[in-house]
Each structure stands twice: as structure tokens, then as C-alpha cells.
Amino acid sequence: MTSNVDEQPPAVDVDELSADPEVAALEQRILDGDETITADQLADARVAAAGRSMFGRLRARLAERQARAAADQLAAEQAAAAEEHARAALAPYAPAELVGLYDRAVEALRAYSAAVEGYNATLHELVGLSAEQRHAGASRDRHGPWGDRVELDGRTFRREQHEHHLRRLLGAAGIGHDLRAVDRQRFALDDRDPDVIAEGRAQLAAKGNRKRGA
Template sequence: MTTTTAAQPGSETAVEQAEQEATEAEQLLTALEERVREGDDEITPDQLSNARELGRFAKLRADAARRKAERTTAKAAEQERAAHLDQATALAAPGGPLDADALAITYATARAAVRAFITASETYNTTTGQGARLLAAAGVPDSTFGPTPEPGTAARWGTDRFRLADGSTYYPTGTGLRLAVLLDDLNTEFHDIPTGAFHPPFVRTPISDQATRGRDGHPQLHVLAAEQAGGAK
């Protein structure tokens, strides 16, 4: 990849001025020579010599201005390159956005939070069954195939769904479905979480397929997180 660095302010102006002076000196010499050809006796050899030397000197100055501009541009390009290298290095510094260990910490935190959510969700689902069994023990009939219970009364449907007299209804929903809602919400919030170049969007690719690719990716957060936790999975 080629990077073009603009000339420093003033360098182009200096070159243009020097080139203009060289052009004017050449034009002056040409005009004097033409006057001699036309028979102008007032033009002396010294005038031609001076004009010729002036033109040569002006060309040298133009060359010097160009070289100086090139050196200035090259120096600026080198400074810009060094600055980019420093910026890239800073990105990978500890605590920066490319700190894999810091990212692994957030991975471990997210994993613990999802684990806690799964546990709470499964507890919720299991407890609905306990509630339904308690209502059954209290003599509340199973209304799965019977008449619709009257509002304001406790009711149950089978062994895992029930309603209390205050209208509160409880029934289990698959924890995987709840996770799907969570991930879909995040996917919407982040405008389609990418799975990688040339791969289908996150929500259209099986989790198992993505996990296989992710475990071979870099950095391997699951490995770093386990190492930070002393080998705990």
C-alpha cells in the first residue's frame, strides 16, 4: 500500500517561485538573443553572458527548491509513518482495546452472568411445577380439558402451569428460548452482530457452527478466561 504525503505548507510556493524566476531568466536571454539577431547594436556580450548566467543560476535555485521540498515531504512522511506505528502500538498496550486479557475478563464476566441467568430460568421453570402441585394438593382441579376457571380464583393447567386468585399466571418457557430473545435483542441493538467475513449473520447461523469457528479464532477468550480463573471452566 502506497501512502502519499502532501507537501508541507509553503514548499510548493517556494518551488513555483523559483521555477518562475528560472522561466523569466530564460525568456530574458531569449529576448536578448533575438534582439541581436534583429541587428540591435546596443546588446553587448556581457549582457548576454550575464543573462545566461542568471538563467543558469535561476535553474539551480529551482532545483534546490525542489530538492528541499522533496526532503521536507519525505521527512513529514517518515514522521507520519512513525506516528502511525506508535498509534498501532498504543492500541495493543495493556488496558487498551486490543488487550486480550482485558477482553477475556469481560468474557468470563458475561459467561458467569449467563450461567446465573440459566440457573434462575431453570429454577423459575421448576418452581412453576411446584406451584401447580401445591394447588393440586389444595384441591384445585386440573382445567386442561375442563371448563375455563372463573376469574379471581386459583386455577391450574396440568402439572406446570397455574394462576393465582390475584390473576398472576405462571408457566415455564424454555430457557433456550429466553436466551434466544436475549441474543436477538442484542443483535438488534448492535445492528447485526457479525460472525466474520463472508459468513451469514449471527442470527442466521447455528450457534454450534459459530462456536466451532470461534474456538479456533484469536484471541481464544475461553482459554484465556480459564487460565485467569486457574483452569476453571
């Protein structure tokens, strides 16, 4: 395989030529008084030495270029493999899948919230019955409706708060989150406004449309 030389190697200097074994031997013979050595012989030896030196430099540059090409190829293959790994790892979390999970989570939370509301309403109704109809274990303390309670079959039924249940749900799911008052200002925990749901779905879907580097 042939390749273009990017730039010419530096010219061979005199000291480098004199270091060549064949040139050095001829020069030493001349210094020792050998009159059989001609100027043409010395010139030919120096030309040959220059050629050998240049050839060696070119071969070294070829090896460097091949090493760089191999390194570039390896880097490209590693980058492609890393990209494919990232693509495969993120495939199960495509925006469409996340939106579907989001919808099902909203539906489940709505059902759970409705059950808690139904439970509280039933408890309030039982406590509010007339004396003739009210179970003896039903009572209400000084806290008003929040103090509704019914003692029945060895169990105590008390009014439940949505926030407490949400904390338990998040904890059961292994999600550590402190639902402080500031959170209620930012997120309407029991808000069923369709705009709130649509906003969450839009944020998930937008991840799939976001351009690389944006």
C-alpha cells in the first residue's frame, strides 16, 4: 500500500554521514594514508549512507503513521461501541414508555386517593349518625372531623391524611422524598386538574424530541 509523505524528513547532516560505518571506514583509511581510496568512492559511500539514513527515517515515519491510524481506528470503534451501549441501555426508557408509566401511576394514585377519601367520608358519616344509629365505639374528639374514630372488632379506625399515605407510598417504592410544605406549594398533591397531568406528560415526551447537544 502506498501513502503520501506529509512532509519531508530533515536533510542528513555531515556528522550523521560520518557516523555511518562504511563512510567512517573509508574516511579512516584515507586518514591512515590509503591512497587507493578515490574521491568518487567516498562520495558514493556518503550518497549510499544518506540513502540508508533517509530510508530509515521514512520507515520510522511510516510506523508512526500506522500506529496513529491504528489508534484512531481503535478510538472510533470504542466510541461507536460506547454509543451503542448507551442506546441499548436507554432503550427500555424511551419517552413513549415513560409516558405510559406516568399515566398508569397517575391512574393508580387517583384510585388510591379516591379510596382514602371514601374511607374518611364513611368514617365521618358513621360518627355523625344519630345516637340511636351510631355505633357505641364511634366518637369525635375536640379536633372536629380530624378526630373522627370508630372502635370496632378490636381495631381503631381513624381519619387518614393524603400526605401521610403519599409518604408511605413513596417509602414503599423505595423513593426517599420529604413532602414538606414547600412541596405542596410547587406540586398540588391531590390536584386533578388535567393541565397538571398534561404538563408532566409533555415534559417526559419532550425528552424524546430534544436535539443532541441542546
